[in-house]
Amino acid sequence: MNKIFFTLLIVMLCFSCKAQNQVSLNTNQSDDAKPKLVVGIVVDQMRYDYLTRFSNKFGEGGFKRLMNEGFNCKNNHFSYVPTYTGPGHASIYTGTTPKYHGIIANNWYDKEIKETVYCAGDDSVLAVGSESEAERMSPHRMKTTTFADENRLFTQMRGKSIGISIKDRGAILPAGHSANAAYWFRGKEEGNFISSTYYMKNLPKWVKDFNNSEAVESYLKVWNTLYNISTYTESGDDLNDFEEGFKGKETATFPYDLKKLYDKNAGFDILKNTPYGNSIVADFAIAALTGEQLGKDNITDVLTVSFSSTDYIGHNFGVNSKEVQDAYVRLDKDLERFLNTLDTQVGRGEYTVFLTADHGAIDVPTYLQSVKIPAGYIxxxxxxxxxxxxxxxxxxxxxxxxxxxxxxxxxxxxxxxxxxxxxxxxxxxxxxxxxxxxHxxxxxxxxxxxxxxxxxxxxxxxxxxxxxxxxxxxxxxxDTGFISYGRTGSTHGSGLNYDTHVPLLFFGKGISHGETVQKTEITDIAPTISALLGISFPNAAIGQPLEFVLD
Missing domain, CATH: 3.30.1360.150 (Gyrase A; domain 2)
Structure with a gap:
């Protein structure tokens, strides 16, 4: 009897040791499963239907790669009003809404000081890389943490957080309060990426090198459609009454000689209103991978990239314009080279990407009126x-x-x-x-x-x-379709589908392959990335992790 008991005890101990080894192995696999780099991509003013409407013009390495190899949430929406850039970027990365994070608009009237304030404005800091008083920026008005902040806390500040955009708010709010750096584009007569003393006293050498490289100047050239304009059948006529265009050019029609239009359109600011603004951001983000040594160890870094030129172009030319279509065709190419660089520098399968938008946009109401759809102006x-x-x-x-x-x-x-x-x-x-x-x-x-x-x-x-x-x-x-805006170009801000329905693509390490038409919300993104990383959710997050997205 004692021999039987002893034999059973030995067998149980063996199974127990095996189970402990499996647990230890699984724990190690869980650690290894974390991506070396999380890249959050926000495309400013991207409606969901741009993914489908322009699909035939996309290559296989940009938007389609994210969709075909990643997970496509086809029914993704913002869950609040107003749908503006500042609140959008804050909500994506905090996992909550303006009710809690406090970024209620791009600019809003401050009831205490009785002045209009800017969501990223901060008079207590100075610009770095520019003498302009208009570039004093920080995230101090955002009341909650981002998932990038939580990753910094989790890694004892060893995981980096870097934000990049043409717009200051598109770089600053996503990267969070504890970010190593946020860089945005100063146009006018400068044409440089800058930061503020909230982050640093001087620009790093790699940023100075980029600014001195004349990469930005190289885009002061003719903007024509990437493909023959006659093939752009997914958008309206090039010559119409619904577009603003550029000062110094009589019609809002291709081609646009940017060097010739430079002086009358605020210098380098004209690049913001073309697809080349997105190309500059892609160039700078690629430089940041090396300059900041992102994704080079097993401690997860976060890089936030916001492509803002699509918003400037949409405001100027409208949802149905050839200019908007060309912007997305060219952005697809920029995404492809950015993803290819991530493959090379971080390692294919070693990084995770999500792509979404900060809001959509309405068709120009005067255009809608021309096709008998109710719309107008307040x-x-x-x-x-x-x-x-x-x-x-x-x-x-x-x-x-x-x-x-x-x-x-x-x-x-x-x-x-x-x-x-x-x-x-x-x-x-x-x-x-x-x-x-x-109305x-x-x-x-x-x-x-x-x-x-x-x-x-x-x-x-x-x-x-x-x-x-x-x-x-x-x-x-x-009323639906009514906006307070000029009679040319598109805008946004409502709680209607044309403003709330935006893409949500997940791709890379830890992400399943598939798609869903189940409704998801913008506040689900930060908890999903937090769950992937095994870190605390942002401190006021109200969204839920999208379990079906995680592999």
Missing amino acids: NNKEVRTKLTNFLSKTYGATGLIENLSNNQIFLDRDKIKMLNLNLEDVQETIVNEVITYK VDKVYSASTMNKTSFTTGIESLLQNGYNQKRSGDVILVP
Whole structure:
């Protein structure tokens, strides 16, 4: 009996040791499974349908490689209003919405100091690489962490975080508060990538070398379509009434001689409005891989890259333009060479990429009107004048409105208190007045946002974008297809599908192959990457990891 017991004990110990070895092996595999580099790519103003509409013009190594070898979330949406660049980049990387991260717009009226502030502006720092007072930037207005911050904390600050974009906010907000660096493009007469004293005292040698290389100057050339313009059947006529174009050129039609147009279009800023702005970002991101030694060890680094020129081009020429189509055809080529460089410098299968957008865009309303689709324009000055007159008659006082911006009305609360008026009553009075205005679809007060919990519809999106401390007293929702903008070019900002539906592609190490039409939200990205890395989620993240994306 003792022999049998002893034999069973030996067998159990053997299985136990084997199991322990397997656990140890699996743990090591888990560590090895982490990518050496995570690359977050945001394409500014990219609607989801650009992936499908321009597909026949894409090669196999850019967008199609990400889709064919990675995971395509086809029904990905923003879950808040307003859909602008600053809130978009912040939400992608924090996994939460303006309600929590506090970036409620690109610019907003600050109720405390009674001035309009910029989402990345910071008077306590100075520009590095430029003497301009306009380039004093940091992430200090963003109230929460990004997944890049959490990776820095997890790795005891050994994992790097670098942000790159044409736009300062597109570089600064994604890289997070603890970033090693954020670099953005200073146009005008300079044409250089710069940073701020928030990150460093002097630009690194590799950045100075890039700025001195004349790489930027080489793009001051003729912009024509990459392929014969007659093959661009996925976009509208080149000559039309819906595009702004460039100063110094009579029509918004190809070709564009950028060197000739340089002086009348703010110098190097003209490159921002062409696909070459994206090419410059790709060039600089490739230089950063070597310059910052990204992905060179087993401690995960984070590189955030925002391609902003697509937004400038969309604003200028509109969703249906030949210029937008050419921008995406050329961006596809830039993505291909960037991915090929990652293969070479980091190692194929050693890095993870996601690609998404900070918002979509509406077709130019004048174009929509021309094809009998309901659309149009709202004049905010007229709204303010009409409302001011109404309030003056109602309360016998002027100056109750401090600011009207981002479809929000900010009231002078001190004056309301001085007049012994009830703030909520004034808010509701404005709601009942403004809802009668032409092309205003819905109006909500701050008290409604604070007291009512919405779970569906535009009301839920408004609430997710409403920050109690920073947002206004009354929120307006225009009719579908109506915008406050010029009559040429596209814009964005609503909670409608043309603004909320954007691509979401995952690719590389730890990512499954496949696709889904299940609805995903922009706030799911940061938790998914955090789960992949085994790190803490950003501190205010509300999204959920997309388990089906992870291999």
